[in-house]
Amino acid sequence: MAKNVNLVGRNLYDLDTYSSAEIETIFETTQVMKSIIKRDYKKIPTLRGKTVCTLFFEDSTRTRISFELAAKRLSADVISFTKAGSSLKKGESLQDTVYTLDAMGVDLYVIRHGCPGTPALVHKYSDKPVLNAGDGKHAHPTQALLDMFSIWEKKGTLDGLKITIVGDILHSRVARSNCIGMKKMGAEVTVCAPRTLMPPKIEKVYGVKAEYDLYKAVQEADAVMALRIQMERQSEGLFPSLGEYSQKYGLNKNVLEQTKDDVLIMHPGPMNRGIEIFPEVADSEHSVIIEQVTNGLAVRMALLFLILGGKAAKEVK
Amino acid sequence: MKKLLKNGNVFVSKNKKFEICDILLEDDKIKEIGKELSDSEAETIDCNGYHILPGLIDMHVHLRDPGYTAKEDIISGAKAAAKGGFSSICCMPNTNPVLDNTSAINYVTRKAGDLDKTRIFVIGAMSKGLEGKEIANIGSMVNAGVIGISDDGNCIQNTKVALNVVRYASTYDLPIIVHAEDYTLSGEGQVNYGKMSTKLGVKGIPSLSEEIIVSREIMLANVTNSHIHFSHVSTHRAVELIRRAKADGVNITAEVTPHHLLLTEEECAEFDTNKKMKPPLRTEKDRQALISGLQDGTIDVIATDHAPHTDYEKELEFLKAPFGVIGLESAFPALYTNLVKNGEFQLEELVAKMSENPAQIIKQDLGLIAEGKTADLAVVNLDESFLFSENYIASKSHNSPFLGKTFFGKPKFTLCKGKIIWQD
């Protein structure tokens, strides 16, 4: 394990503020957590007496459940605050919400919000650490960590690997955080999308390669990740039809035949089967999609432990 | 009432140069400029070490009065202006109610007229209610004293309406001030479309959104022969379009804001809502083009687009926070410190862009230091630095992108019509 890594009390807004050594520590801790959730008795007393608050201003049952179970596995108490749908309504004051919860003794906030940058805003009103569980189209660092861990666990490293992310890159916080994290860990990242779903200047911003032809994008890849396509993008006029999208950018058997023999197939879920990914690929031996869910729980346990389990470094001497 | 400003470094307009001399003011006029003046009746003000500029003119200010006086009002806005060295400002009509009729305009002029502060000119709406559908009562607003018309904050999207407004307004000798933004392209954009929109995962406002309307308005100015003035130009292609159209003899003028001259999209990286405005901060290439445009005369004026918003509005989530930043009190010091002091730009040029040029566009006999002219003056100390902090700000709002910066060129006195309206 890398020396001098101390994540106690740290915020996690996105992976740009985490070093590769810190990410490696998160992976190693995740592995321990994963073995704990695989045994019969799945709970450990580590965070007894700590209170984790999940603040969800946007619907996401999967992510919320994963965080809450992670906290409970570590024996922390969990307060769940959901205000789905109201995130952009006027008159809602985040400040008052956080002040109220802080007064109840919350030790860590997990926040999902439709507005990018909001996790940092929560921290402005509270000195407790804040974990970003997805802010708008900006970042989703725990998803990226679990994606990266899923590859790291199978391949032993990310350094030098070729990873391809296919789909609606423009609207994907998952893609953004993965680009940052994977580049940091030494992977070569290719993003693949129709031109209307590709963010401007992405090559410059993240040092990744933009490719518009799926076949070219997957040929060399050690892992291929498909992103969920939101149906409403079609009505926004960003691509002509789901049929055409699926034909040009869906991961099907023909695409899989073009890849390396030991390629990993990934998807952050929930999948649109038959659109961005076909059953014969999603359920193939290459797929780690279901394992990604387990890894998500383990990664979140690791993060909660690393951030809450100890005394903050700044308080020492 | 006489005042004698002694030993200042005076911007003498007829020579377009700074000279150390005295200025004698009588009532609201400049009576005499010369060396070693004396007048026993005059109150003497020692300006040794100070520069004396024509009172600055900001032709783009949102005073929020009537309607949004938690953000700013005529009194607080005028105070902030005077503190920034401005003797005159022009207020935009996007208030509530909108300044699209004589009674609303009379409210502003009456409230402003009672003040011993910065002079306030009113800009009337182009379209009723700023809705971009029907021509506002431009003729009667001219009678009520508006010096220009604008739908600023909004942009008429329908080309037919835009054409009719420009054609109708061309009867009156006033600038038609255009905020150039194609809504179908800017949409829900928050920052510049490009590196920053990608990084932040927010929708971008493409340069094209501004350039398409600039192109359109150039054509409208051309066919109607009216004077169109572009607000807050922000992109390099817009500068180029204006440069070419001016060369072709089209009757257009343009302004740029201090924040577009000094800052780029990189500022938005931390989701700071005080860096969020329309048009958005652009790239370094755009910023350099704006400076070149200013230097070669393509851009005539620097105006602040002072757009106050309360702390509680700006402290919201990034997507919820309103667009706009204040600028009256930081404009001159920020520009002096970052453009003049480092030699990129001449002080004489900066002063002209902030006084003489806007005066010409709004057709007022102001902005000059010459005998017989109105005694509007800004006295500044170029060598005095200060911290631009919330405490320094006299405006009701604090949404400045320059908070925490140290500036030189501190305004010491501001005079309007021979009266000291602000003193450090």
Add this chain to the structure above:
Amino acid sequence: MKFKRRIIDKIELDRILKRMANEVIERNKDYEDLYIVGIHTRGVPLAKRVASYIEEFEDVELQVGALDVTLYRDDLNNIEHQPKIKDSILRFDIEGKKILLVDDVLNTGRTVRAALNALIDYGRPRSIQLMVVVDRGNRELPIQADYVGKKVPTSHNEVIRLYLSDYDEKEEVDIFETEK
């Protein structure tokens, strides 16, 4: 941290481990149900060493596991560095088995308390015995070792460090004094 003295040298350490292995043999007539579990970090190679002696003396094969107790510590809020956690490796079902816990030093008893809790989360062993190389005294919990290499009364500002050739360049037990 200042070196004070060596309390056990290489030869003595080997003798101690062999003696304790014999004590285990005496007390546990059969080995079928006996699993040996070392506590990270130094307890793990010690457990392997003791197991190998028992195997050698009795010609049997023993199961050895490793246990990391960090996640069960009661002082997580007070430790000044980020604890490193290692994977606990118990490749066997401990339900109904006899467990021999092995660690290098027994002091306050808190580590052993954590280890007992950690173990029980894996199942319900029939019994748990404890072996330590050095017993420092200073107990804060009612915990005693079944097999003790050497009793070395110490004060709180002293630190005992066990070196093993599996990890270190030497093999001995030293006592240090922390500088205040």
